[in-house]
Amino acid sequence: MAKLQLFLLVEALAAAAAAAVLGQSAGDRLAANGTIASNQTLISAGGVFQLGFFNSSGSGNGYLGIRYYNLADPSVVWVANRNKPLNLSTATMNLTADGTLSLFDNGIIIWSTGTSRAINPVLQLLDSGNLVLIAGKSNSPLWQSFDHPCDTLLPGMKLGVDYNANISRQLVSWKSPTDPSPGDYAFKMETRGVPEISIWSSSKKTYRTGPWTNQGFSGNPKMEDSNISNKLNFSFVSNQNGVYYTTEYKNNSLLSRAVMNATGRFERWNWDGGSWSNFWYVPEDECDHYARCGSNSICTKEYYSYSCNCIKGFEDKGSLGCERTTPLSCSSDRFWKVQSIKLPDTENATTDSSKSTLAACEDWCSKNCSCLAYAMAGLNGCVTWSGDLVDLRSFISGGDDLYVRLAASESEISVESSRSNARELAIGLPLLLGFLLLCCLGLLLWWRKRGKKQGILGTDTESSVKETGLLLDLPKVMDKDDLFGQSNSSGCESLQQLPRTDFDTSEQHWRSIMINSENANLNNERAASVNLLGTLSSYDLATIKAATNNFSAANKLGEGGFGAVYKGQFQDGQTIAVKKLSRHSSQGPDEFKNELTLIANLQHRNLVRLLGSCIEGDERLLVLEYMENGSLDAFIYDKTKSVLLNWQKRLDIIVGIARGLLYLHQDSNLRVIHRDLKPSNILLDKDMNPKISDFGIARIFERDEGHENATTRPVGTFGYMAPEYLSSGIFSFKSDVFSFGVIVLEILSGKRNRVFNQANVRLNLLGHAYKLWKEGRSLEILDDALDCSYPATEILRCIRMGLLCVQEHSEDRPTMAEVVMMLASEDQQLTPLKQPTITLASSDGDLSSKEISVTIAGR
Numbered sequence: 001m002a003k004l005q006l007f008l009l010v011e012a013l014a015a016a017a018a019a020a021v022l023g024q025s026a027g028d029r030l031a032a033n034g035t036i037a038s039n040q041t042l043i044s045a046g047g048v049f050q051l052g053f054f055n056s057s058g059s060g061n062g063y064l065g066i067r068y069y070n071l072a073d074p075s076v077v078w079v080a081n082r083n084k085p086l087n088l089s090t091a092t093m094n095l096t097a098d099g100t101l102s103l104f105d106n107g108i109i110i111w112s113t114g115t116s117r118a119i120n121p122v123l124q125l126l127d128s129g130n131l132v133l134i135a136g137k138s139n140s141p142l143w144q145s146f147d148h149p150c151d152t153l154l155p156g157m158k159l160g161v162d163y164n165a166n167i168s169r170q171l172v173s174w175k176s177p178t179d180p181s182p183g184d185y186a187f188k189m190e191t192r193g194v195p196e197i198s199i200w201s202s203s204k205k206t207y208r209t210g211p212w213t214n215q216g217f218s219g220n221p222k223m224e225d226s227n228i229s230n231k232l233n234f235s236f237v238s239n240q241n242g243v244y245y246t247t248e249y250k251n252n253s254l255l256s257r258a259v260m261n262a263t264g265r266f267e268r269w270n271w272d273g274g275s276w277s278n279f280w281y282v283p284e285d286e287c288d289h290y291a292r293c294g295s296n297s298i299c300t301k302e303y304y305s306y307s308c309n310c311i312k313g314f315e316d317k318g319s320l321g322c323e324r325t326t327p328l329s330c331s332s333d334r335f336w337k338v339q340s341i342k343l344p345d346t347e348n349a350t351t352d353s354s355k356s357t358l359a360a361c362e363d364w365c366s367k368n369c370s371c372l373a374y375a376m377a378g379l380n381g382c383v384t385w386s387g388d389l390v391d392l393r394s395f396i397s398g399g400d401d402l403y404v405r406l407a408a409s410e411s412e413i414s415v416e417s418s419r420s421n422a423r424e425l426a427i428g429l430p431l432l433l434g435f436l437l438l439c440c441l442g443l444l445l446w447w448r449k450r451g452k453k454q455g456i457l458g459t460d461t462e463s464s465v466k467e468t469g470l471l472l473d474l475p476k477v478m479d480k481d482d483l484f485g486q487s488n489s490s491g492c493e494s495l496q497q498l499p500r501t502d503f504d505t506s507e508q509h510w511r512s513i514m515i516n517s518e519n520a521n522l523n524n525e526r527a528a529s530v531n532l533l534g535t536l537s538s539y540d541l542a543t544i545k546a547a548t549n550n551f552s553a554a555n556k557l558g559e560g561g562f563g564a565v566y567k568g569q570f571q572d573g574q575t576i577a578v579k580k581l582s583r584h585s586s587q588g589p590d591e592f593k594n595e596l597t598l599i600a601n602l603q604h605r606n607l608v609r610l611l612g613s614c615i616e617g618d619e620r621l622l623v624l625e626y627m628e629n630g631s632l633d634a635f636i637y638d639k640t641k642s643v644l645l646n647w648q649k650r651l652d653i654i655v656g657i658a659r660g661l662l663y664l665h666q667d668s669n670l671r672v673i674h675r676d677l678k679p680s681n682i683l684l685d686k687d688m689n690p691k692i693s694d695f696g697i698a699r700i701f702e703r704d705e706g707h708e709n710a711t712t713r714p715v716g717t718f719g720y721m722a723p724e725y726l727s728s729g730i731f732s733f734k735s736d737v738f739s740f741g742v743i744v745l746e747i748l749s750g751k752r753n754r755v756f757n758q759a760n761v762r763l764n765l766l767g768h769a770y771k772l773w774k775e776g777r778s779l780e781i782l783d784d785a786l787d788c789s790y791p792a793t794e795i796l797r798c799i800r801m802g803l804l805c806v807q808e809h810s811e812d813r814p815t816m817a818e819v820v821m822m823l824a825s826e827d828q829q830l831t832p833l834k835q836p837t838i839t840l841a842s843s844d845g846d847l848s849s850k851e852i853s854v855t856i857a858g859r
Helices: 002-025 358-367 415-420 422-454 459-468 491-496 541-547 589-601 647-667 723-728 733-749 765-774 792-805 816-824
Strands: 029-031 035-037 049-054 061-068 076-079 091-095 101-105 108-112 121-125 131-135 158-162 167-169 171-176 179-190 196-201 204-208 232-239 242-249 256-260 266-272 275-282 297-301 306-310 314-316 322-324 334-342 349-352 373-376 382-385 392-394 400-406 513-518 527-532 556-560 563-569 575-581 610-616 619-625 671-673 682-684 690-692 699-701 715-717 755-758 761-764 853-855
Touching (some): 049 121, 061 091, 358 382, 358 400, 541 575, 589 610, 647 690, 733 816
Antiparallel strands (some): 196 204, 334 392
């Protein structure tokens, strides 16, 4: 009987314990010695959050985490064991009597808070989403999940550094949308210099917020949008105890969270109308990417792309950014105001909150010769920079003002004096414009009268200018007595005597001088007009010969239909490439003039930059920037070099070529069709950035021309010419799109566009790629040099985009603007694919595989 009573007592105690556990699973607290199994949860008092086990991948493994409760999309905001998943069927969480919270998998501890020696510990899930461990009646938690964030920042959390507790709170992305283990991106506070927050990918900074200003970070004006600022309060604290950024709800009607996602974006999400709505994210565009334009250069977002503009007083130095043109003298320097920008990287900046006015900040900076720029940044007060200004971008609305130190010669009017002269400028400017207008009208009347008298504007010259848009029209024979009607002087020397023009960096506007001279040997019936760029240098032949070691074979970089290209070095150490037109070249003086004018008037980071030229006797030379890695074809076809091109590098090259073409077709002051786009005409700089070159047969169209197509005899390279151009001589902007598509498929495959023998079917690369696409085997076309770490979705998107570009009919191909959007968007394009042109080998051989420039008579 006693044994029966003892058995019943044990059963009753076990039932009571089970009831207690089951009761806790529906509440917000877990007491000492309490346990939560895989089918039990804690729910915050207001029913906002839930703590429990979950499975995100569909397998038997899972995690303990906190997520929203009773939402259609219960997003996970915190994970305890993100480094080590557990078996859900054997998983439990236990709170010991001394305050240790542990996670068990089949009896083995896989995660713990590391706390102990607590009296009457209690674990509670709050409506803020914070899981807190409290001992007795203490208000200070022994441990809290807000001190150990994962990828999500909730209102009330602090992101930053606590100096007293020696805690650094940062967000680390998930590895993938279904894998909560630590990913590649971190969103963390930078405390060197002036504090700001940055996104890091391993050891590389990819984005930064800029310093804190009055209402938000300098690099994200959307934080000041009333739609969010009326509901959330953004705060930034920096003192002796720590530096942190936090948000707080202004009312309880909103659910909001910020997430560092697996793709490298920091996003703000709000619960709106039954679903999560993405309010903003960074980086948002190309200009948000860290130091996109290098140092001392401002990145400006354009409709489809972006541009890099040097700060006033600085000049472009390529991928590294811009350098100062005139040295500073300290005492006579002025400050130039740059408006509506993201303030520079503050790693080399200092702050002084005691200087609370702009005048006090300017006074301090002007007296400190090491101060190169200053700005007022909210609670930070006066912020000054002592080194290069890195990661600048402009905003249409919002942003801050930066004052940059310039030599007096670069800025004749200081900020203060410009204010005092505003009235004089308002009066004098209209008078000056009126005077200039009268001068222009008088000059126009004189020019028309002179033209009728001397017959300068002949029919041939007019048609040539209208068709090609060229302003450079040199005689075919470049004798020194013919060029400008002067004896005993070379063409190069004459060009050197021309006045130089200005380049306005603030408006990116080139001002050129039209120089007309009469040719005495042609009885004044023809004029040579030269359109020269203000910064375009002219070199004498002796200088070029000295730089290239008299065009020695050891300096030769390559040779094509135009002639040879030589490597050279000036006495100041600058390395150059010299393009020398051969006397027997398939490209004659017209092509040389065409290329000189085009490159001189086109400026883009993905186009080869022209440094100068030389025309002396029969010699015609272009001096170009030197490209350390040569042409693209040397990499994609060479198995030993192709291993250097991983997937990201190939994608960067594709995107760079696309942006360069978009600039030629749409964004430049000219509308240019290249007509000979191929890998050998894509050059790579030391950082493997692609640059389009060789504009010898390019054509220009006026912006107001109504037609897009033109007819001429085909010139170009087999394998890259569009079918309508090859067969009928019809070319348009879509002809370049076709060539681009071929290049994309060659970059992906590492193969030339030649004939493949596939199951008794002879297909070129385009047909082969289309066949694999139809059969769902597109990845088989990839270059063997690519390892297996590439993202399949991006690869397939590029293959599809390439096939769209090589459609047989030009109207089925996208524009380059659409191509750039395809490359930037993750959305799948719904445009149906059609079979591209399949070029079969003729009896004379495989024409599509020839890498030669040809001219074919049109039908």
